Every structure is written in C-alpha cells, then in structure tokens.
Amino acid sequence: MQPKPAAILPLATAYYSYLYRKELVSNILPFWQNHSKDEVNGGFFTCLDRAGNVYDTDKFMWLQGREVWCFSYMYRHVEQKEEWLDMALHGARFMQQHGRDEQGNWYFSTTADGKPLVQPYNIFSDCFATMAFAALDKINPNDEWKKIAVDTFENIIRRRNNWKGHYSKAYPGTRPLKNFSLPMILCNLSLELEHILGSDRVNEFVPEVIHEVMEVFYQPEHGLILENVNPDGSFNDSFEGRLLNPGHAIESTWFIMDLAKRMNDPVLIDKAVTILLNTLEYGWDKEYEGIFYFMDIKGAPPQQLEWDQKLWWVHVEALVALAKAYALTGNERCAAWFEKVHDYTWKHFRDDEYGEWFGYLNRRGEVLLSLKGGKWKGCFHIPRALYQVAATFEAI
Amino acid sequence: MQPKPAAILPLATAYYSYLYRKELVSNILPFWQNHSKDEVNGGFFTCLDRAGNVYDTDKFMWLQGREVWCFSYMYRHVEQKEEWLDMALHGARFMQQHGRDEQGNWYFSTTADGKPLVQPYNIFSDCFATMAFAALDKINPNDEWKKIAVDTFENIIRRRNNWKGHYSKAYPGTRPLKNFSLPMILCNLSLELEHILGSDRVNEFVPEVIHEVMEVFYQPEHGLILENVNPDGSFNDSFEGRLLNPGHAIESTWFIMDLAKRMNDPVLIDKAVTILLNTLEYGWDKEYEGIFYFMDIKGAPPQQLEWDQKLWWVHVEALVALAKAYALTGNERCAAWFEKVHDYTWKHFRDDEYGEWFGYLNRRGEVLLSLKGGKWKGCFHIPRALYQVAATFEAI
Numbered sequence: 181m182q183p184k185p186a187a188i189l190p191l192a193t194a195y196y197s198y199l200y201r202k203e204l205v206s207n208i209l210p211f212w213q214n215h216s217k218d219e220v221n222g223g224f225f226t227c228l229d230r231a232g233n234v235y236d237t238d239k240f241m242w243l244q245g246r247e248v249w250c251f252s253y254m255y256r257h258v259e260q261k262e263e264w265l266d267m268a269l270h271g272a273r274f275m276q277q278h279g280r281d282e283q284g285n286w287y288f289s290t291t292a293d294g295k296p297l298v299q300p301y302n303i304f305s306d307c308f309a310t311m312a313f314a315a316l317d318k319i320n321p322n323d324e325w326k327k328i329a330v331d332t333f334e335n336i337i338r339r340r341n342n343w344k345g346h347y348s349k350a351y352p353g354t355r356p357l358k359n360f361s362l363p364m365i366l367c368n369l370s371l372e373l374e375h376i377l378g379s380d381r382v383n384e385f386v387p388e389v390i391h392e393v394m395e396v397f398y399q400p401e402h403g404l405i406l407e408n409v410n411p412d413g414s415f416n417d418s419f420e421g422r423l424l425n426p427g428h429a430i431e432s433t434w435f436i437m438d439l440a441k442r443m444n445d446p447v448l449i450d451k452a453v454t455i456l457l458n459t460l461e462y463g464w465d466k467e468y469e470g471i472f473y474f475m476d477i478k479g480a481p482p483q484q485l486e487w488d489q490k491l492w493w494v495h496v497e498a499l500v501a502l503a504k505a506y507a508l509t510g511n512e513r514c515a516a517w518f519e520k521v522h523d524y525t526w527k528h529f530r531d532d533e534y535g536e537w538f539g540y541l542n543r544r545g546e547v548l549l550s551l552k553g554g555k556w557k558g559c560f561h562i563p564r565a566l567y568q569v570a571a572t573f574e575a576i
Numbered sequence: 577m578q579p580k581p582a583a584i585l586p587l588a589t590a591y592y593s594y595l596y597r598k599e600l601v602s603n604i605l606p607f608w609q610n611h612s613k614d615e616v617n618g619g620f621f622t623c624l625d626r627a628g629n630v631y632d633t634d635k636f637m638w639l640q641g642r643e644v645w646c647f648s649y650m651y652r653h654v655e656q657k658e659e660w661l662d663m664a665l666h667g668a669r670f671m672q673q674h675g676r677d678e679q680g681n682w683y684f685s686t687t688a689d690g691k692p693l694v695q696p697y698n699i700f701s702d703c704f705a706t707m708a709f710a711a712l713d714k715i716n717p718n719d720e721w722k723k724i725a726v727d728t729f730e731n732i733i734r735r736r737n738n739w740k741g742h743y744s745k746a747y748p749g750t751r752p753l754k755n756f757s758l759p760m761i762l763c764n765l766s767l768e769l770e771h772i773l774g775s776d777r778v779n780e781f782v783p784e785v786i787h788e789v790m791e792v793f794y795q796p797e798h799g800l801i802l803e804n805v806n807p808d809g810s811f812n813d814s815f816e817g818r819l820l821n822p823g824h825a826i827e828s829t830w831f832i833m834d835l836a837k838r839m840n841d842p843v844l845i846d847k848a849v850t851i852l853l854n855t856l857e858y859g860w861d862k863e864y865e866g867i868f869y870f871m872d873i874k875g876a877p878p879q880q881l882e883w884d885q886k887l888w889w890v891h892v893e894a895l896v897a898l899a900k901a902y903a904l905t906g907n908e909r910c911a912a913w914f915e916k917v918h919d920y921t922w923k924h925f926r927d928d929e930y931g932e933w934f935g936y937l938n939r940r941g942e943v944l945l946s947l948k949g950g951k952w953k954g955c956f957h958i959p960r961a962l963y964q965v966a967a968t969f970e971a972i
Binding site: 227229235236238287288291295296297298299301346347349350351354355418419478480481482483485486487488489540542543548549550551554555 | 746874947
C-alpha cells in the first residue's frame with residue numbers, strides 16, 4: 181500500500197478511489213476466480229480457508245447468486261473481461277439446473293453436485309437469485325435469464341407477507357412483528373430489475389419501500405432503525421423488538437440515498453445521512469473500536485452471543501454509506517467517520533499475507549475465524565463496497 | 577470462602593462437598609426464589625440481569641420445566657423446605673394451565689400471562705416438562721402430575737424419529753444425519769421416570785440408549801463423541817458431521833456412569849471415563865484455559881460464531897462428570913482435572929458481588945453477558961451440578 185497523503189482537503193478522495201479500485205481488481209476478484217470455481221460440478225465453492233483452500237463443498241444458493249451478481253456487475257461496470265463473464269455464466273448454469281424446487285423457490289443449499297440439502301426456508305436465497313439473473317441479463321441478454329429473474333421476483337412479492345410459511349415458529353397473532361430485512365433488500369432489488377420490470381413498476385414500488393424503512397422501522401425518539409417493530413411501527417419491548425443491528429441500518433441508509441438521489445429529494449438524503457451518523461455514534465465500540473454486531477436498545481443482554489464481534493460486511497457497508505453521504509452532502513462528519521472506519525477496516529480485516537479479507541473478528545479486533553468464505557461470507561459485500569466507494573469518489 | 581486445604585489426599589472431597597452444598601443452599605436457590613417468581617401470572621421469570629432484576633418477561637417453557645424439576649429435586653434430596661415445594665407447585669400450575677397445545681405438545685415460549693408465542697418446534701421443552709412433573713410427583717404424588725409426565729414421555733417417544741416435523745429444513749434423504757441431543761437426554765429421562773414407568777420399561781430402554789451414545793456417536797479412531805453422524809454411526813464430512821460439542825459429550829459421560837453403576841458394569845464405567853478425559857484434553861483451551869463451546873474435528877472453521885466462548889453449563893457438567901469418575905475409579909487424572917476445572921469455574925463464573933453465577937464468558941474468561949438468566953440459562957445446571965458434586969463426594 182502507498183502511504184496515505186496528509187488530509188489537506190476534507191477527504192483524499194482520489195487516493196481512496198485508487199486504493200479501493202486496485203484492491204478490487206488485483207486482490208479480491210482474482211481470489212474468487214482462482215479458488216471458488218468448481219470445475220467438476222459447476223457452481224462455486226464458498227467455504228474457503230485463509231489461503232483459499234476448500235474446506236467444505238456444500239453450495240449455498242444465496243452465495244451462488246451473490247457471486248453471479250458480482251462478476252456480472254463488475255463486467256458491466258469495471259471492465260468487460262471475458263473471464264468475468266465466464267465466471268457469471270458458470271454459476272448461473274449451476275443455479276439454473278439445480279437451484280429451485282418445483283414451485284420455483286430457491287433451495288437454501290445443495291451438495292457439491294447439486295442435490296437439494298436444505299429446503300427453501302429462506303427468501304433471501306430468492307432475492308439474490310433475482311439480482312444475479314437480472315445482472316447477468318444486462319451483460320448477456322437472454323430470455324431465459326429474464327424469465328428466471330422475473331418469475332423469482334414475482335414469487336418474492338407473492339410470499340413477502342408470510343415468507344417463512346410452515347417454517348415459521350411464531351404462534352399466529354400473539355406478537356405479530358414486522359422484520360426489517362425484506363423491505364431493506366426489496367429497496368435495492370427493485371432498482372436492479374428496472375430494465376426488466378420497467379420504470380413504472382419500480383416507481384410505484386419505491387415510495388412504499390422508503391416509507392417502510394424511514395417511517396415504520398425508523399424510531400424518531402432514538403434516531404435509530406430497529407430490526408423488528410409492531411405492525412404500526414411502534415416499539416415492542418421483547419428480545420426481537422429491542423434488537424438493533426447497526427450494520428443493517430447503516431447498509432439501508434445507502435440504499436435510501438441511492439433512491440433519494442434518483443428522486444432528487446434532498447430532505448430524504450439528509451434524513452438518511454442523519455440516521456447513518458446516529459447509528460455509527462451508537463454502534464461504535466468506544467473501548468476497542470469497530471462497530472458492534474448486535475445491541476439492545478434498552479441495554480439489556482442481547483440473545484445473540486456474537487453481539488460484540490466485528491464483522492466484515494458491517495464495516496464495508498459503513499464505508500459505502502459514508503462515501504455516498506460525503507459525496508452527496510460534503511458533510512465533514514462523514515469525512516471524519518470515513519477515515520476512522522477505513523483505518524479500522526483496512527488494518528483489521530485485510531489479510532496482507534494470503535489475500536482477500538477476514539470476515540469475523542472478536543471484540544478486540546483479533547481474527548476469530550480465519551476463513552475467507554463460508555456459509556454466510558462469499559464474493560459480495562467486499563467487492564461491491566470497494567467498487568461503490570471507488571466509483572462514488574471518482575464521480576465527485 | 578474458606579481457604580482450600582493443601583491436597584494431601586488426591587482430592588479434598590470433604591472440603592469440596594461442604595463448599596458445593598453451601599453454595600447451592602445459600603447462594604443459588606435463594607437467588608431464584610427471590611427473583612424469578614411471577615406473583616401476578618404464576619410461573620417464573622428467567623431473564624434476570626446481574627442483580628436479579630427482570631429484563632424480559634417471556635416464559636420459556638423448557639426453563640419453566642427445569643426450575644420446577646430443580647425445586648422438586650432439592651426438596652426431595654436436600655431438605656423438605658415448604659418454600660421449595662411452593663416454588664415447584666407455582667411453576668407446575670402455570671405449565672399445566674398454559675404450556676401445551678391441543679395435541680399435548682409443549683410450546684417453546686409464552687407471554688408473561690401465558691399466551692402462546694413460539695410453537696412447539698423444540699422437543700426439549702417436552703423433555704424438561706416430563707422431568708418436571710415426574711420429579712414433582714415424587715414429592716407431591718398426584719394423578720394429574722403423573723398423567724402429564726407419562727403423556728409427555730409417550731409423545732416424545734412417538735415423535736423421536738421425526739421430532740422437528742414440518743419445522744425441519746432438511747431435504748428428505750440427501751444427508752440423513754442422526755443428532756446426539758435426544759438420545760443423550762432420553763438416557764437421563766428414563767431414569768427420572770422409573771417410579772412411574774416401572775423398572776421393566778426402563779431396563780428395556782436403557783441398553784438402546786447406551787448403544788446410541790457409546791457405539792453410534794462415539795468415534796473410536798478419535799476417542800471422541802460427535803454431535804451428528806450418518807445413520808450407521810460413520811463420520812459425515814460436513815459442517816454438522818464435523819461438529820464437536822465438548823460440553824455435550826462430557827455431560828453424557830456422567831449419564832452413562834449413572835447407568836453403568838446401576839448395571840454394575842465396570843467396563844462401561846472405564847469407557848465413559850476415558851471418553852471424558854479425551855474430551856477434556858481435546859476441548860481445553862491451552863492458551864486461555866476453559867473448555868471451548870464448539871470445535872470442528874478436522875480443524876475447519878466452525879459455523880458457530882460463539883465457538884470460542886466459555887459457557888457455565890459446560891464447566892459445571894464437567895465438574896459433575898469428574899467427581900463421579902473419581903468416586904467410581906479413584907483415577908488421579910480425574911482428581912487433577914477436577915481441581916483444574918474447579919479453579920477455573922469458581923474464579924471466572926461465580927459472581928461474588930451479586931450472587932449466582934455468570935453464564936457467558938469470552939475466550940479470555942471475561943464476562944461477555946452479565947445476565948444470570950435468559951432464554952437458555954435458568955435454574956438448572958448450576959444447582960444440579962452443585963448437588964451432584966456434593967452428594968458424590970459425601971458418598972465416598
């Protein structure tokens with residue numbers, strides 16, 4: 181790495197955009213190209229140890245989708261490298277052949293050779309399949325890709341109010357909470373599908389999603405977004421209702437900033453930036469640095485034993501949100517926070533020795549699991565964030 | 577605490593039995609009596625903060641069952657205190673009134689006033705309900721308690737091969753693993769119900785359970801017990817198949833020692849003690865002390881982000897197993913391990929300031945969550961272990 185120039189301007193955006201783009205194309209994408217391709221069965225291995233060796237061969241459909249999306253997106257936005265198109269097609273063919281049940285729902289996982297292992301209990305597999313095929317269709321237009329993307333999207337919309345189906349453990353009616361994850365992802369998903377769904381459909385959809393995130397889940401008295409609320413958006417004093425997931429809230433602020441920019445709505449931009457800064461202040465570990473994984477808004481002990489760990493996606497999503505917030509507003513607090521989160525993230529998560537980045541640190545910022553990929557970490561948050569930060573700063 | 581006498585004998589059993597019994601009756605049981613009783617709705621609060629204040633009012637049925645069992649058991653074995661019988665009846669009445677669905681399956685949780693919240697997806701609620709009503713019936717014989725215990729036990733036996741029912745996420749047939757938890761608990765459960773089921777039924781049941789634990793889940797080439805195996809007991813190279821849960825394996829060794837003692841089978845005792853010592857050697861954290869929560873037998877990264885944490889139940893169950901192993905065999909390695917685990921446990925888990933013990937420590941043995949009770953920690957492992965260690969050493 182080059183030494184960072186002294187900050188004469190509020191933020192050395194040219195330096196950061198150079199650094200982030202270089203990391204994307206020289207470190208992250210080659211790591212997944214070199215290590216994740218299953219040449220025998222198709223699809224991707226995502227359980228890669230520190231050096232990139234495969235330690236488990238199960239295929240998690242949502243990570244297959246994320247990697248297809250990633251290589252498609254980078255082909256379109258970074259460089260039309262034939263090998264990136266090949267990677268996207270390699271994953272898409274495996275998904276097309278092995279990924280769905282007879283109703284078109286996406287399995288959570290399959291064996292290496294594509295036998296279904298875990299049922300489609302989790303609608304996020306479907307969300308990332310939609311994103312994958314929509315992105316692939318943009319670089320390799322094909323009616324089959326379009327059809328998979330649209331069918332899956334309509335399936336998500338149909339299932340959205342009861343997506344857990346018979347896997348739901350909640351007794352009906354006693355505590356009907358709304359969860360933040362699906363509105364947040366739909367917010368991003370609708371934009372990804374605009375070339376297929378058409379702008380009218382997207383424009384009809386966007387205000388509803390913005391309302392959910394910024395009115396229903398946002399709690400004005402705290403200035404924070406909760407993970408679960410009563411159907412009317414009010415606070416529910418239970419483990420689920422008290423739960424804060426700072427990374428989730430932070431990630432959603434940049435989705436909202438993207439929508440607000442599209443709608444040319446400076447008030448919405450300001451509100452998203454305020455929530456971003458509130459969440460960082462609240463979620464930052466004042467003792468050991470880094471952003472906590474889970475918190476309880478009343479300070480009660482959270483259920484999640486991993487609450488104090490520092491996760492890669494939380495930190496890289498914060499960098500994207502801060503870059504966008506700074507680019508849109510010039511707010512110097514965003515610049516200062518960007519530098520603080522950047523320094524922590526590059527120091528603790530980046531693996532100088534074997535490439536790619538660590539995913540899981542303990543509270544002190546020490547490596548907890550040395551894996552580069554697993555059941556939940558794949559080729560997605562880091563490359564997307566590196567691209568988003570670089571592109572955002574280049575456009576200033 | 578009194579200073580520990582110098583170890584002239586291999587183990588100062590009189591000192592330990594005094595210490596453990598005193599801790600049980602002067603610290604642990606009073607804490608739950610004083611803080612967990614819901615005087616308004618009946619039943620027990622189990623979400624208690626460091627000082628015993630209620631931070632959440634949901635009622636987790638398996639923890640209700642465990643607390644009823646505990647006060648019933650202590651009334652029978654420690655002292656016939658009227659207030660302990662009252663505690664047991666207080667919890668049993670709430671369970672009887674609010675705990676089951678129409679098929680007699682036990683809900684996972686209810687609201688404070690007994691409205692069902694989480695469906696009976698988890699058969700361990702049923703296991704602890706059976707134990708609770710069987711134990712209560714021993715001190716307060718009543719056909720209603722017997723009937724609940726027997727009906728629930730028969731329900732468990734009926735459901736045992738497919739207890740997750742429609743909540744199971746596994747695709748049928750692809751990877752049909754057997755899980756260790758239910759055989760292990762049944763091993764203990766059958767003995768608790770002997771006065772109701774009759775010795776013939778128990779004697780018919782016991783060899784099957786011993787076979788499962790000691791032949792199917794035990795892996796001779798490693799000398800360890802795995803959490804999940806192929807139906808024929810062979811190793812399955814997957815996240816689930818590679819998983820070790822040292823606390824679980826250790827706890828099972830004292831259930832087996834109890835059965836082996838009953839059957840007067842010294843070979844089985846020796847095998848259980850060997851597995852206990854193997855598991856401690858393997859699961860002990862050589863860097864920071866304490867026993868790991870989860871490990872991967874091939875050294876791959878476990879899925880469980882909490883893998884390196886130190887949990888109360890793991891350590892107190894190890895103390896019970898070591899006390900029993902020492903009492904049965906006089907093995908000096910058991911004495912040495914008992915002292916080592918005792919010193920770690922009493923130093924790190926016990927809360928000298930507010931009473932009761934902490935449940936969750938990080939790898940370094942620092943308190944991770946200061947709660948005394950929650951969704952998974954209640955009035956069970958610590959009092960049971962304190963009693964078992966004291967009684968075991970007193971009987972030498």
